Amino acid sequence: MSIPSFTGNANPYGGGDPYADYRTADFPFTQYANLAARELGAGVIDANDEFFAQRENLLISEAAHFDPEDFGHKGKVMDGWETRRRRGVSATQPWPTAEDHDWALVRLGAPGVIRGIVVDTAHFRGNMPQAVSVQGASVEGSPTPEELLADDVKWTTLVERTPVGGHAANGFEVSVEQRFTHLRVNQHPDGGIARLRVYGEVRTDPKWLAALGTFDVVALENGGSVEDASNRFYSPPTNTINPGRSRKMDDGWETARRRDNGNDWIRYQLVAESEIRAVEIDTAYLKGNSAGWASLSVKTGEGGEWTEFLPRTRLQPDTNHRFVLDAPAVGTHVRIDIFPDGGFSRLRLYGALTEGGAAAHAARHQELGG
Numbered sequence: 001m002s003i004p005s006f007t008g009n010a011n012p013y014g015g016g017d018p019y020a021d022y023r024t025a026d027f028p029f030t031q032y033a034n035l036a037a038r039e040l041g042a043g044v045i046d047a048n049d050e051f052f053a054q055r056e057n058l059l060i061s062e063a064a065h066f067d068p069e070d071f072g073h074k075g076k077v078m079d080g081w082e083t084r085r086r087r088g089v090s091a092t093q094p095w096p097t098a099e100d101h102d103w104a105l106v107r108l109g110a111p112g113v114i115r116g117i118v119v120d121t122a123h124f125r126g127n128m129p130q131a132v133s134v135q136g137a138s139v140e141g142s143p144t145p146e147e148l149l150a151d152d153v154k155w156t157t158l159v160e161r162t163p164v165g166g167h168a169a170n171g172f173e174v175s176v177e178q179r180f181t182h183l184r185v186n187q188h189p190d191g192g193i194a195r196l197r198v199y200g201e202v203r204t205d206p207k208w209l210a211a212l213g214t215f216d217v218v219a220l221e222n223g224g225s226v227e228d229a230s231n232r233f234y235s236p237p238t239n240t241i242n243p244g245r246s247r248k249m250d251d252g253w254e255t256a257r258r259r260d261n262g263n264d265w266i267r268y269q270l271v272a273e274s275e276i277r278a279v280e281i282d283t284a285y286l287k288g289n290s291a292g293w294a295s296l297s298v299k300t301g302e303g304g305e306w307t308e309f310l311p312r313t314r315l316q317p318d319t320n321h322r323f324v325l326d327a328p329a330v331g332t333h334v335r336i337d338i339f340p341d342g343g344f345s346r347l348r349l350y351g352a353l354t355e356g357g358a359a360a361h362a363a364r365h366q367e368l369g370g
Contacts, residue, residue, distance in 0.1 A: 003027060003173060006165025010125040018066040018123060023168035029116025029199045033220055036183075036198035037061065039242050040109025040221060044081070046145035047104040052082035053192060055104050058185075064122040064194035080124065082192030096189040102129075105145055106183040110202040110221050111138070113179060113368060117159055119170045120195035128166040129187030134159040136180035138369060140205075148182060156180075161188060179203045179368035201225060205370065206362040209271065209353065217274040218334060218349040219243070223361075224271055227333070230264040231255035231341075237266045240347045249285040252345030255338075264291075265337045270349070273300060273357030275328040279310060280348035281336075282320040290317040291338035298331035306335060315344070330354065 004025045011021060036042045038059050047055040052074055057064075058081050070077040081104060086096040114136065121128040135155040139148060147153070156176060164170040187193060202223045209215060209222065218224035220241040229237040233256035239246075246252045255264045276298065283290040296310035309329035315321060315338075328351065336347060353361060 003171050005163075006168035006170055007163045008165055010165065010167035012125060013066070013068055021167065022122060023165060025169065025171060027116055027118065027171040029173060032115050032199040032201060033225065033238055034197050035108045035110055035112050035114065035200045035202065036106060036196055037109050039244070041243070042109035043107045045105050045107050047081065047102070049083040049102050049190075050081060051084040052076075053078040053080050055081045057081055058104065058106070058193060058196045060195065064120065066123040078123065078192055078194075080122070080192050080194035082124070082127065083187070083190045086190040101186045101188040102190050103187075104185045105148055106185060106196065106198075108181055108183065108198065110204070111179055111181045112200045112202045113177065114158060114174045114198055114200040116174055116199045117172045118195075118197040118199075119164060119172070119185070119193055120197070121164060121166050121168055121170065121192065122194040123167060124192040124194060125166045127192050128164060129189070129191035129193065131161050131163045131188040132159065132170070132193070133157070133161040133186045133188065134172070135184040135186070136176070136178070137182045137184070138178065138180050139182055143182075155184060158183070177368065179365070179370055203365065203368055203370070204271070206358065206365050209361070210358065214277070214350055214352050216348045217270045217276065217351050217353070218268050218347060222271050225269050227267045227269050229253070229266045234343070240266065240344065241268070242346070246282065246284045246345035252284070252286060252343055254286065254289055254343035255341045258341040261340075263337055263339045264341050265335055267333065267335045268347075269333055270331070271353065271357075272361040273330070273332045273354045274349075274351050275330050275354055276309070276334070276349045276351040277325055277328050278350040279323040279325065280320060280346065280350075281315065281344055282346040282348075283315055283317055283343075284320065284345045285318060286343050286345060287317040289342050291315050291342040291344055293339040294344070295337045297335045297337070298329045299333050300331045304331065304333070312339065332357070
């Protein structure tokens with residue numbers, strides 16, 4: 001599909017709902033996880049300039065806030081990353097050059113293959129960058145900003161220098177089939193960006209998973225993912241495989257109320273073929289709206305048949321339920337069915353990769369440059 005391209009200033013704020021004239025679109029890659037989520041451990045580790053607004057604002061999970069009356073010692077307080085206005089070298093050359101730009105270094109919360117990027121300029125109406133570009137690098141360990149900026153680090157262009165619009169969600173599809181750990185976000189020549197979202201597939205180092213032995217084979221940080229869900233009305237199903245415990249109701253998955261005799265479900269893809277030996281289903285913070293019952297099924301491959309391994313079981317509100325399986329459940333995909341509707345906060349599937357699963361995972365890692 002063609003992604004709309006926004007350019008130029010938005011109108012000055014005229015009062016009322018500041019998002020009323022916000023420009024956005026449906027992007028084809030937002031079903032993937034946000035690899036730049038703070039919940040995964042992402043961070044903005046350096047920037048060359050953050051005079052008006054801090055670089056860390058880029059990764060805040062909530063939409064950017066705007067208060068027209070909020071001014072500080074340096075000017076208008078903006079919820080984003082904003083640099084000062086660039087200047088030329090002299091009175092006869094007061095303009096920045098075509099090469100002048102500001103940059104921020106972003107550590108992804110989990111390494112992965114990037115499918116799309118959104119550079120959101122919400123509330124930056126006439127002070128957004130004229131254009132942006134994004135590069136990716138794969139550097140193992142925990143490199144310092146100085147190490148990332150060294151001459152021997154290879155940066156791959158993910159988004160070519162492209163004009164962007166003010167007060168808009170500027171989306172870019174990425175087709176580079178490589179695994180990245182860090183991004184360099186460039187704004188040409190200067191300006192402000194409210195939020196950065198980096199959608200993609202987590203690809204964990206096979207050596208790390210082998211060292212763990214038993215781990216959560218559906219966890220987002222280990223490479224699990226949500227393939228589909230019956231309902232996403234109140235909160236996204238990917239929340240159920242996020243790291244850590246849920247901290248509030250919308251940090252899990254909750255569906256709309258059903259008025260039929262059906263049920264809701266989520267389908268997951270595991271890291272690779274796995275043996276599942278233990279399960280946790282947590283309904284934390286879901287009290288009058290938790291699922292009443294749940295069951296789990298497993299299959300191998302897209303064309304495999306579903307086999308139930310946890311029969312329909314009563315769930316309690318605001319409770320972490322633990323189940324040790326009598327025999328391992330083996331497969332590449334798992335489906336949870338909840339009855340009749342409602343939600344839960346986390347699903348944990350503890351086990352290990354099969355021999356075939358470990359080999360396939362290692363081969364994919366090599367394909368992606370690991």
